[in-house]
Amino acid sequence: MAINQKDLGAGLSFLLLALVYGWIAYRDLPFGVMLNMGPGYFPLVLCTILAGIGALLTIRALLAGLRTGLPGRFAWRPVVAICLAVILFGTFLRELGLFASVFCTVLICSLASARMNWLQAGLAALMLAVICTGVFAYGVRLPLPVVGTWFTGLATWTF
Amino acid sequence: MDLLNHLELGFSVAFLPINLAFCLLGAFLGTVIGVLPGIGPLATISMLLPLTFGLPPVTSLIMLSGIYYGAQYGGSTTAILVNLPGEASSTVTMIDGYQMALRGRAGPALAAAGLGSFFAGTVGTLLVAVVATPLTALTLSFGPTEYCALMIIGLVSSIALASGSLVKAIGMICAGLLLGLTGTDIYTNQPRFTFGIVDLLDGLDFVAIAVGVFGISEILRNLENEDLPRTVIGKVTGLWPSRDDLRRMIAPALRGTAIGSLLGVLPGGGALLSSFVSYNLEKKISPNSAEFGKGAIEGVTAPESANNAAAQTSFIPMLSLGLPATPVMALMIGAMTIQGITPGPNVIVDKPDLFWGLIASMWIGNAMLIVLNLPLIGIWVSLLRVPYNILFPAIVTFCCIGVYSVSNSPFGVYLIVIAGLVGYVTSKFECEWAPFFLGFVLGPLFEHQLRRAMLISGGDPTVFLTRPISAVLLAVAVVVLIIVAMPAIAQTRKQVFVEDQA
Numbered sequence: 001m002a003i004n005q006k007d008l009g010a011g012l013s014f015l016l017l018a019l020v021y022g023w024i025a026y027r028d029l030p031f032g033v034m035l036n037m038g039p040g041y042f043p044l045v046l047c048t049i050l051a052g053i054g055a056l057l058t059i060r061a062l063l064a065g066l067r068t069g070l071p072g073r074f075a076w077r078p079v080v081a082i083c084l085a086v087i088l089f090g091t092f093l094r095e096l097g098l099f100a101s102v103f104c105t106v107l108i109c110s111l112a113s114a115r116m117n118w119l120q121a122g123l124a125a126l127m128l129a130v131i132c133t134g135v136f137a138y139g140v141r142l143p144l145p146v147v148g149t150w151f152t153g154l155a156t157w158t159f
Numbered sequence: 160m161d162l163l164n165h166l167e168l169g170f171s172v173a174f175l176p177i178n179l180a181f182c183l184l185g186a187f188l189g190t191v192i193g194v195l196p197g198i199g200p201l202a203t204i205s206m207l208l209p210l211t212f213g214l215p216p217v218t219s220l221i222m223l224s225g226i227y228y229g230a231q232y233g234g235s236t237t238a239i240l241v242n243l244p245g246e247a248s249s250t251v252t253m254i255d256g257y258q259m260a261l262r263g264r265a266g267p268a269l270a271a272a273g274l275g276s277f278f279a280g281t282v283g284t285l286l287v288a289v290v291a292t293p294l295t296a297l298t299l300s301f302g303p304t305e306y307c308a309l310m311i312i313g314l315v316s317s318i319a320l321a322s323g324s325l326v327k328a329i330g331m332i333c334a335g336l337l338l339g340l341t342g343t344d345i346y347t348n349q350p351r352f353t354f355g356i357v358d359l360l361d362g363l364d365f366v367a368i369a370v371g372v373f374g375i376s377e378i379l380r381n382l383e384n385e386d387l388p389r390t391v392i393g394k395v396t397g398l399w400p401s402r403d404d405l406r407r408m409i410a411p412a413l414r415g416t417a418i419g420s421l422l423g424v425l426p427g428g429g430a431l432l433s434s435f436v437s438y439n440l441e442k443k444i445s446p447n448s449a450e451f452g453k454g455a456i457e458g459v460t461a462p463e464s465a466n467n468a469a470a471q472t473s474f475i476p477m478l479s480l481g482l483p484a485t486p487v488m489a490l491m492i493g494a495m496t497i498q499g500i501t502p503g504p505n506v507i508v509d510k511p512d513l514f515w516g517l518i519a520s521m522w523i524g525n526a527m528l529i530v531l532n533l534p535l536i537g538i539w540v541s542l543l544r545v546p547y548n549i550l551f552p553a554i555v556t557f558c559c560i561g562v563y564s565v566s567n568s569p570f571g572v573y574l575i576v577i578a579g580l581v582g583y584v585t586s587k588f589e590c591e592w593a594p595f596f597l598g599f600v601l602g603p604l605f606e607h608q609l610r611r612a613m614l615i616s617g618g619d620p621t622v623f624l625t626r627p628i629s630a631v632l633l634a635v636a637v638v639v640l641i642i643v644a645m646p647a648i649a650q651t652r653k654q655v656f657v658e659d660q661a
Contacts, residue, residue: 009588014330021337035618039344039351042606050333053326078382083576089559090572102556109552112382124549140210142564
């Protein structure tokens, strides 16, 4: 069967968003009247339009006479490595502190590249950790801890 | 003369040593990040936004616009030297710029881009200064109905300016409007679409989404074909263009500036369209049209002038109406709000020093770019030589730090991941994100004005047609929509964007 995958993907994404948000708006938010629009009025109108567009794209894609695949391959390795690195950064910034967080983020991120080389990545991570700490924590004084809560305890215990 | 007094006030503010220093720093940092392939002005500003938090309002806005020009200009450097678009609007510069570089004329190509941009920036800035006061006076009489109509024009023209399928662009706008509504409803205090997450009560974080879509997903796309060889033009010699080159640059620069200035005022990505349009125009009418695609200096000058002029005039709707015409302007508005300034027609009255200082610094910023870029070209070249597998972890890290310091919670950082993934997947479906961001920014504003308009008119939707200004604006929107949808225009439109992209 001939399917235009790009349009199908876009159409289904729009439909999904419209249905989920439309359902939430319908269930939780009062619609109101035109004179005094409730919090659900505008969202529901938008969801209706969006669902229409999604449906149009989906149907058009299913009827299309030309099979068009998606461009490029899906970059699994980069997706996993980069998402992991970013999530870890967000979750453990307070605990690790800026210096260690940047070091770990850069290191994990580097795994995204097939040409990754531990020595090079380690050096880059160290350099970036120094630069970021210097610029963001000491330079522009963002309120980010340089040393995280995990290490402050360690420091008082050692010395 | 009023204008001269205003400009004098502006320059007295902009020439304060602290403002000069931060303008220079902004332009420098903007170029450093903007030179990196795939990182456009929006991602650059999002990343560097936290650097401006500690500064006084005027200085921070001046620095931000410095970053904006730097990023814009850095993109052209990448296009010419590496044949990678640093940002969408320098895609066209790549065609002839890289060819010139291959023929050992990288220097003149860079100089052409720089001089063209500077000229366009000067004209654009003057235009902003001239138009700002009368336009602001006009808009002070605008009520909610007129604002709604104005925003509809904005949304419609962003459909027109999107380069892909029209239906998808409309879909992306609706999705943007919808997601923009996330957070507490200001009329009823009811949380909407927050899924019980406290961080969402204030809405989705614009910076995080922008960084995710334009930073992370771009990196993912680049990593797909890591093995493609990249040739960085190693040496840049003979920077100054010859007398003949200069002569050939004048007319394209003028035409590019005119096109860019006009299209830049339109909401939703005028910079991109204007560079395509001016390139195609030059290709048609230039006496050297045979050289296009093989390193014609006109093919670098025209689009660079156009996109810089557009970058300049896109400030007009933001400064005079408080309406963001592009996602970058939305970030500027965000930055103003953080500094405690409500953007809109009142700024020019309440804070003339800020308003005119910003305008004056636009020109200074452009001048600095020339001073900065041409002599420092060696630095940018060496930056481009850094292997990508060292660059991208650095970009990801800057993104994380930037977003964390804006949102001050892990949630903002998680949002980067979600936005990055969604952006990556939808890029496979050829969905464009510029219309989404316009919708996202205008969503809450539009709903607010719509509800006000309905309250005032007693629930009568015909008020949009009976009030003269709004009727005219809506008529314009309808005309634009019809023109865009006409099959003949749709065909040419497709050509404008696709023809030279290969």
